[in-house]
Amino acid sequence: MSAGPAKKGILAGLRFTSLRLRLVVVFALVALTAAVSASAIAYWLNREAVLTRTQNSALNDFRQEMQNRAATLPARPSEDDLRRTAEQMAGGSAGYSVLLLGERDAGKPIIAASNPDVFTLADVPKALQDAVETKRELSAANAYEYHLFWLRTERGRTPYLVGGTRIINGGPTGYMFKSLEPEQKDLNSLAWSLGIATGLALLGSALLAQAAATTVLRPVHRLGEAARRLGEGELDTRLRVSGTDELAELSRTFNSAAESLQKKVADMSAREESSRRFVADMSHELRTPLTALTAVTEVLEDEQDSLDPMIAPAVSLVVSEVRRLGDLVENLMEVTRFDAGTARLVLDDVDVADQVTACIDARAWLDAVDLDAERGIVARLDPRRLDVILANLIGNALKHGGSPVRVSVRTESVEDGEEELVIEVRDHGPGIPEDVLPRVFDRFYKASASRPRSEGSGLGLSIAMENALIHGGSITAANSPDGDGAVFVLRLPQDASRIERGLQTRSSQGEEEGDAR
Template sequence: MSDASDGRVRGWLRALLRLTSLRLRLVTVFALVALVAAVSVSGIAYWLNRDAVLTRAQNTALRDFRKSLGDRATTLTESPMCNDLHSMAAGVAENTLDYQVVLIDEASDGQICQAESDPGRFNLDMVPASLIEAVHDRRDGDGSAEYHLYWQRISLDGDPFLIGGTRVIGGGPTGYMLASLSPEQDDLNSLAWSLGIATALAVVGSVLLAQAAATMVLRPVQRLSDAAQRLGEGKLDTRLEVRGADELAELTRTFNSSAASLEQRMQDLSARESASRQFVADMSHELRTPMTAITAMTEVLEDEVDNLDPMIAPAVQLVVSETRRLNDLVENLMEVTRFDAGTARMVLDDVDIADQVTACIDARAWLDAVEVNADRGIIAELDPRRLDVILANLIGNALKHGGSPVRVTVREERTAAAGGGHDVLVEVADQGPGIPDAVLPHVFDRFYKASASRPRSDGSGLGLSIAMENAHLHGGDIDVHNAPGGGAVFTLRLPRQARLPEHEAAGAEHRGGATAAGGAG
């Protein structure tokens, strides 16, 4: 995948994270609040209007029914015939409210007469029994009329209706009316749709408002986040423009103050580090000349040690060994200084790894203590001198702390990277007790000495660190672990062709580098 594609993917991921974070929560809260408020207001408005519409419709129908029934009842004789009831029912049903009527009375011949204004639309069987019982319930002694007008809302075939009933006072007929509430229901349905649309618009409006508010609130937060990211990437001169006088502006001022303080502190630390490196470099160079002279004199003394007084010989031997240690320390410090300053250079050549391992062991007289399992013909483009430094440190460290026989194995391994190349692996395994788990993460740290489980080293504590730096120069790495059967295993992984850093690529011609530190540290 190209860098541009990677950038687009990262941009999409950042956008997705922004949508699923504070912005989404803010918009969701706004939408929920607006939804709850709109539904509550719409529901209250609907029920209030529903009650008002239905109450007004039923009161109008019942008042008209009561008045018309009373007016028509006065025209009846004391013993009306059934035909008279039919005429009365038809007369009461002639109204502008379009309700139907059923009249019940006892005729002069003793028979019960039932008169309907439109039997197909309304008859006595459609009247609920509870309403009939309430209509015929006579009330005595309450100071009001003996019979009252009762009503009930029912549903017939899915349509709403109003049924009312009463008995004419003074022995008149019992009347029932059926009025349709469909027009009112249609009005209420229209109102419900209108309120629903208004609720949806309110929610949409709240989402848009929340989006605008989130943009206003989160834009400064996003600016702070981007600035913090740039600060984390090392751009310590990052500053933000202070806008307004609110809490976010105060946060921006605090960020700028913190960034300025951090930049100043990093400049101080960088200056101190540079001064420290320069001091080490200068000290190493200054010590090199007298160390050369002292080393020459100690070699002369070492050659004459057999001719010296036996009381003086041990002191001379001590001076010789400590001088060599001091000389190794100076060389290691100079090499570390080159790594820190980025001035370490490599001279690349095609190297047979097996020959290089054998030459390293032979030059240090380790043949009797080291077993080599390496096939010839494994060629890699490396810096032979720096590879010798790595091998000398790893093998010397294994002999000093792990114990012989030390086994060195060289093999190839296919890389997982695209292209299907091969890496060279050099394993150095000792027969010691292994490295404690607490020590493993620190074995490549500078000046780190082994724990109590290993004897204290006579070296400078820089050998393994220098070996790791040299491996990194080649684009490789060194790993360490304890073998299941005991003993530490150091694995050097190097590419067949050195993957130089950018600052090294231009200087990878065949040039002589500075002398590297050799031997175990």
């Protein structure tokens, strides 16, 4: 029996955690997006700045060296002149290799490199060679026939900067080849730093999200706990309000609603208590004159055969109405006991078949009831209340369904391995209208409003249900599947001792709370 609340608690905890998780995930995603975007922008800006600065420095130095050294070479330089010049150009602080192309004679090119093991003409992309060797027409927008061109390339996994230009008026063509590996290492270090910074930002955002989630969810959790206590009947539950934000406003709204509810429930309880006391007092006060009326009607009933034929019908009507009034008063007294919570079980071991037979025999229904009950089915319950239930169910079936009424008794196993007593009362009348079925156990409810003064008080089935509930059982009403009459099914635990102990425990707790107040 304890698995249900535990399961609900676990589910509530999971829901609480999932809300916290969603908040943390949202914070983390926002922080991750911001950090990644900022890191990517910073990396791109730094990468462009580093590469641009390095290539501009190298290209400017190469252009200057071409002007200062390569331009001073003779028109037909020797291979040694080219090599010596290339080595001088590469020996500067720029840290690049140089390749010079010239002509020994017309149509006889010579090539010299500052470091042939590092840089050869094969390392110069064909597109760059074509761009450098292309002679351009002079114009207002173009003052030189040849220009300096460059591009970035890779050899293996190492990036390189390759640039080239040609000396005007028949000078040599020069190419430079500079490794960008130091810059790549610097950029990789920057990327790692930005990645670490992004991870720290993500961790920080998760911690901040956890703190924010705790700050937000703690009032929500308190609100949920207060709502649960309020639903359990603790109408004096209130929330402590602090701050002026939306959660504080929600707490004020809850407190206002709880205060209004408590006031309305108190007013309703007072009115209900007043009405219950009035009914109880009225029923008690009616018993004395009703006793006298009953005695008089019994005398009149005994003398009815000797009365004037004109008076006999009136006497018969008075007798029946006095009996009806007596039943109504008894029913009202019983209802007030249930409403006041003073109804108690007086348990005994009962042979159910004998009890049903005694109920039918006491009311002279033996000829109208078909009983299907094996002897030996023993249940521990309150025999007086079982008699009230059976009398109301069988009497209702006889009155509205007509005889024969079939009563069957059996036992069924329930989930906990215990046995359950099942008593089924079936009639063969027209059945119960579908719109009436949900209300057959309501107090003072009658299916036909045109017959408000029928023999019944409208309390019989309601009292039967109350007596079943106090045993820990129930009664259900339905129409027979074959359309032949109505079926009332009474289900009671075969041993109501546990229910009785629970009622006594709740009663003692109620008395203690009353004393505390």
